[in-house]
Amino acid sequence: MLLTKLEIKGFKSFADKTVINFNEGITGIVGPNGCGKSNVIDAIRWVLGEQKTKALRSEKMENIIFNGTKNRKAAQMAEVSLTFINNKSILPTEYNNITITRRYYRTGDSEYELNGVKCRLKDVTNLFLDTGINSNSYAIIELKMIDELLNDKENSRRGLFEEAAGISKFKIRKKETIKKLEGTDKDIERIDDILFEIEKNMKSLERQAKQAKKYFDLKKQYKSTSLILGQKKLKEFESKTITLTNKLSEEENLQVQLAKKAAQCNASLEQMKTDILIKEKNLNFRQRTLNTHTGKIYELENNQKIKLERQSSIKQQLDQLHIQKEKTETEKEEFKIEKQSIAMQLESLQKINAEHSISLEEKKSKLGKLKELINEKKIKFDSQKELLNSLEKQYFDLVKEKDILEIKKQQKRLEAESMSERFQTIANEKTHYSDTLKELKHKVQEDTELLNKMFVRQKAINEEKANATIDKERLQDLKIQLEKNFAVKENEFNLQKELFEKLEDYPDSVKFIYEHPELEGKVHLIGDLIQADSDNEAWLEELLQPYLNFLVVDSHVTARTAINLLNKEGIGKATFISVDSLKDIKNNNLDISSQKIKIREKHLPILQRILSSFQTTNEDSFQKINGGFQYGYIFRGGSETSTNQSSKIGRKAKLESMTNELKNLEKEMSSITTQLKNCLEKLEELDRRSLVELINSKERELDLLNKEIQLHKAKEGQIEESFQSIQIHEQDLQDEIIELTEKFDLLPPKIELLSTQIKKHEYNLQFLEEDLSIENDSLSVIEKEYSEANITFIQAESQTESLHQKESFLTNQESKIKSQLKEINDKQEELEQDMLALNDIQETDYEQINQLKLEQEEIENGVKESEKEYFNSRNELEKTDNELKSIQKKRDINNHILGELREELNQFNLQMQSVIDRLQIELGIDAQQIQNTTDSELENSEFYTLAIKDLEHLNSNIKSQIDKMNNINPMALEAFEEIKERHLFINNERQDLIDAKETLLKTIEEINEVAQTAFTSAFHNIKDSFIKVFRTLFTAEDDCDLTLTDPNHPLESKIEIIAKPKGKRPLTINQLSGGEKTLTAISLLFAIYLQKPAPFCIFDEVDAPLDDANIDKFNNIIKEFSNQSQFIIVTHNKRTMASTEIMYGVTMLEQGISRVIPVDLRELSA
Incomplete structure (x- = not known):
């Protein structure tokens, strides 16, 4: 899997949309401190689901949104997107390109997207589960995390090992199973509550059933009249109540059945998830095997293509050599003909050059004689001109010196005037500072006396406060003791009072x-x-x-x-x-x-x-x-x-005594509280009267005054020095002005004499210049003739030399052509031998590719079989999950119906209770007895035809005889049998839930076994890799190890790191140097990569503690691992920068706004 792109907008200092593209290999992120380098790492951590603001270097999540600058408004949203290519099918998704997006708004709203589709954080977490990629995995390492890893802060070390062992899924499944187990326990508790209520009602109904028979015998003669009156009023309520009660009982039974089904479905679901997890691991293993096999075939086929291209290249080279050979032979013949032509031209040119040489010598002799004459006259002219120049220079130097002296005199006069003014100013300053210094000393003396008085007053306050504090502590202790005594006495009083009032014994x-x-x-x-x-x-x-x-x-x-x-x-x-x-x-x-x-x-x-x-x-x-x-x-x-x-003797008197004792304690506590309050008020008053702040303030004032005095003294000394310096300087200026005046007066006579001499020499020089001009004109004519003849001669000589050079070049070319022909023949022979060797190797590769393709078909069949098993199990899981959801929906509907039925039944009961209450008050007859009486029974009664008023009158006569009888439940016997059957039914349902609980416990045990096996295997592999990498970064003699503090419980045991560089015996890892600790942590991280390579790895200034030698080791091992994973390194180290392939510079061209500048170092190295 490849990390290809990071898009940031509005996140921290990245106000504008910034796109960073990543390639395979090593990418560096560099920049000065505070430019926003680490914000790139924070953005990656945040988009992967980081929820801890501390990990993002912020106090609250809102702080990650760009907060604006002097010229920019604050952003309203932070958005980061991360794009991957799922080229190795590491992620369990059908898409090849995967983009994760996270947004956070200032309103506090947050959202996630997968390929533009909104999703939950849980979906993102599940997608990267056990891939080595998450917000706190070993794929993103900061410098501070090195110490956290070595110190095992918040159990971070175990988290990395569990991620590498691939047991995160097991931990999540175990957590879900435990949650289901807790739900089953709660269902059992609810059923136990129902059973408790039923058993309580059973006892009550049993008593009522026994009383009912006796009640009917005693009140048989009053039954008819009472039932006739009650039946007319409650008949309608009776039928509705019975219907609702039956329906309620049915719904409660249905509720128990649904709870049982839900528990069974949950148990099945957890078992299926465990099976799917194992099948998924099997599928991933076979898929990785297939990928490895496919990679081998791809590599052989690529080699085959390279060899074919090599054969084609050799063939083309042979053709080119043949053409080149023919071309060289042709050039050889052409050079031979050209050499013969050059020899003829040279013979003709030699005769012409001899004639030109004689003519040129004659003109040269005439020109030399004329030049000698001109040189003599020019020497005389130059001598006169040099003398004139010397006189003019002397003249101008004297004029210049005169002007300079005049300017200097003026400057010195102005400087003298300024110095006089400065002298007066400094004299005034000296007087001012002297007066101020006297005032400051007087102020210091007054403040010192005041401070001493304040110290005396504060000492008295401190002594008073210490005494008050002792009193406060004494009163607080006394109050606590009294409160304890009061509580003991009060409890004893309440117990005695309760025994006295209730007479329980x-x-x-x-x-x-x-x-x-x-x-x-x-x-x-x-x-x-x-x-x-x-x-x-x-x-x-x-x-x-x-x-x-x-x-x-x-x-x-x-x-x-x-x-x-x-x-x-x-x-x-x-x-x-x-x-x-x-x-x-x-x-x-x-x-x-x-x-x-x-x-x-x-x-x-x-x-x-x-x-x-x-x-x-x-x-x-x-x-x-x-x-x-x-x-x-x-x-x-x-x-x-x-x-x-408790004694029964004198209880009443004891209570009175204890009451008096409590009152006395209350008075004493009240008194102590008052004293304590007064003491606290006194302490507050003393705090208010405290002079500590005034003393500190006054001490600060005195300190400032003393400093000001020192400054004034220093300033006064400076002024005195300046005063003396000005006096000396002023005298020097007067002496300089006198000297300049004397020099100025000597210059005018000298200037006049030089002016006369200059005019005389100018006349002589003019005469010599005219004579020299005539001779120069004659020289120009002769020089022109000589120059033309010389040019003709030189051209002939040049042509001759050119022909000689060309002849030499042709001779050399003939020699080179012979060498080229020999090289071409040798190269042809070498290429023909390479062609034969490639044909032999290619036949071997074809056989190996065919064999690998046959093996690939078998592996693909295994992958398809695993996929079929996996997806069949997934379908069964979805069916069971849908069934569970359906049951849960039915349970919700059932709960809703139960609530409505109970509410409706309560309404009828209230209406019936109103009638019953009235009947009980007026007639003393139970309403249940009225409802259970049939019309035929009542018709046979002699009172059936009586009117209600007559019945009421009759019943009033016998009311005194039945007032003493208690109400009974006429339905007690039948209700007792029904509740007994229901008790048996719910007991059976409870047993089913217990069976489901045992299944869940068994599932947890199986998950623990699988997880422990995977973790133990991964731990030993990482341990071996750690030793190997450690000795690569240190030396082969250095020692290291990984141990479990509790090998019997590896899933809960702490993991200890032992590192002993050569010549050291540290007791703990913290005794190593910063560089050694960093290399140790890096060794452990790369050992984890060897167990489960992460698609990419980010180091944020991890190399900071390392010296140059260790930096090279660090860079070498990163370069070695970069063949398997991408590396993104934030660094300040130049050696690390040099080892990167692509480098992004982070800078702030605009204050507070981070920008990214890419540099491809691969192009520079090429």
Whole structure:
């Protein structure tokens, strides 16, 4: 598979549409820092589905959209497209060209496209699953990911191994199966809930069925009149309710059946997916074998074509050599004839040249004599002219010097005036800086005194704040302790209060009498009348245990009233003690007051009566005394009791005591809270009064003032130096002006003398120039004649030389032609031998191609068979999936129908309940009894003909007799049988779901086995490749290894990297240098490529930590792997740039806008 094109628009710094084309081999992306190189990598990662903004170097997803510049508006959308050629059928799709597009809008909307068709992120992820291509795979590596890989951050190392092992599909299938398993568990839980409700209703219906028979026997005589009246009002509701109830039951049964079918379909579906996954791997394996075989045939056929082309080329060369040989023979004859013609021409030219030579010598002699005369006169002229030039130069130099002196005098005067003004300005500045310096020193002294005072005040505040902080911490600890104590006491109080109010450890009859409103304040519990301290409470409760359920009343009348109430309600029995029937009984053996036991005076006889048959002893046990009376012995230490048990002695008094204790704790907590609040307010006030910021501010001000003083001192020194320098400079200027005036006065006489001499020499020079001009005219005539004769002679000599050269050239050409003829003969013989060798090799290749094609047919048949099995399984999977969807749709419809039926049934029940409530209030008759009565039964009743008013009147007379009867369910027996059958049916459905769950668990186990086998095999292969690549990048003596921390559980085990370069023994990988760690990570990555080559690989400045030697190793191994995969390298390294084939330069010609400039280095290298 080949990555061919990346299109970016509106993504980060790529505001305009940018297209980057990729070819096979190595592509480099270069550019200065901040130009947007890494944005290219981010774009590829993003279009492949990256969701983490951190991986895209952004805080939020909206930041990836181009945000505008000073001259550009912000974009509203980011769009990136990535195009692949699926030439090796790696992707499971029928298209050869695949383009993935991702868009993101500022509104937050996002969309994906595959070949222009909208799709989901899941579709993109599934398309590239187990291909080595995704947003966080080993195909895209940044420099920071090297450390993450070596440090195994977020388990990144295992993710790469799983991707290379091809078990990602298995993990996803396992996840889906676990999800189905969770759904099945939820279905089982729902059925368990239904069963729980049914069992609860079964118990209720069972009780109702038992009560129904008794109810009918008791109320038979009232049935007719009650049913006649109720039937007329509820008959219509009854039929509708029964119909709805039956329909609801049918729909609930259907719901359980559909849940069972859905679970079975899910189990089948997961099994089919596992089978398809295995068949798909088999198909991919055979397809790869076929591709390899086809590649071999293609390679042999290409070689065959090359050999045929070579034969054709040899034949053409032989033909060309034959033509060239004939042409060379012809040229040889032509050269021979031309040489004879040149020899004749040379003989004729030699005679003409001799005549021209004599004439030329005569004219040359005459010309020489005239030149000598002219030279003599010219020397005299030049001497005069040179003298004149010298005088003129002296004249002009003196005039120039005069002007320069005048200008310098003027400049020095102006400079002197300026210096005087500058002197006055600096004097003023000196006075100003001196005054300012005094003011600053005075300000520093004042601020220093103020700062010292502030330090003293802040020290006092800090001491006060420290004391307040100690108080705050003490109060907080105290508050926490009080809150804990309060919580403990409150829980204890609530427990005692609940026991006291609910009387859970008392019989129902006791609770009924104690809580009855008619007996309020007249009935007491024995335990509530007695109070004892903690030392006596335990033995006293043990002693009074048989009597604690007794009720104390003031009189027999109250006791009788309570007994009548118990009999009337039929709740049970209770034991009463009447205070007015007891007299004081002295117990000489047990002094109640000495035991710290408190009881009201009027209730004292009760306690004395109980204790009259006991006496105290120091023994560890007590026993009965034989005689007329029997005494018990009480051990004063009491009995051991658990702190978790609640005593019945003095509960009411304890509650009052605990209430007071809680109130005291609340007051104490309130007081502590107030103190803590005051303390916090004090701390806040101290913080507000804190002078730390003022002190810091004042210290900064003092620092600035001191710096300003230093600056002023430095400036004052500079001004003083400038002041002295100006004084010296001003004196120097006056001296220079005097000197320039003296020089200027000497120049005018010299200039006048030179002017007179120049005029005299100009006259003499004019006379010499006229005489020289006459002689020069004569020289010109003679020179012209000589020149014409010389030209004629030279032309003849040149023609002769040309003929000699041509003759020599022809001789050389004859020699070359002989050599060419020999080379042509040798080349013909060599090409004829090559032709014979190619014919022999070609016959061998034809036989090998035919043999490979026969093998290819067998492999293709295997591929077709695998494809057939795969697509058959896919069809079955789709059928099962469609069936599951149909069942799910039915379940949704069923749930909707159930909701409607329940709502409708609730409406009828409300209407029926309204009638029933009215009947129950007016007649005390159950509505179910009315509905179950037939018309024939009612017609035989003597009350059937009575009017409703008469029936109501009659029923009012007997109402008092039936008020005590409770309502019963007349349909209880029938409903009980129905719910029993339903309970059995749902239990069977639950078992089916359990069976489906076991199937899913078995599927997960099979997936684990396949995944573990694949991972283990891949791990060992990667380990061997890692050692090989590591020693290639380092040396053959270096040691490395990959290990599993838990070999028994390879799918969960961590993977450890061991790297030991020669001469080092690092304890951890982090002890290696940056370059060594980078090479180790690169070794691991390429080992993973060897296991499962990715179609392309992107390195983002991975080579940054490497030195030149390691850069070369890095580039060499990339060049080696580039035959299998594309490489895209973002780099700053020149050596890496030189190793690329195509390079894209990223630049920002416009501020904030990235642009791409391509350079094809293959053309340059060619």
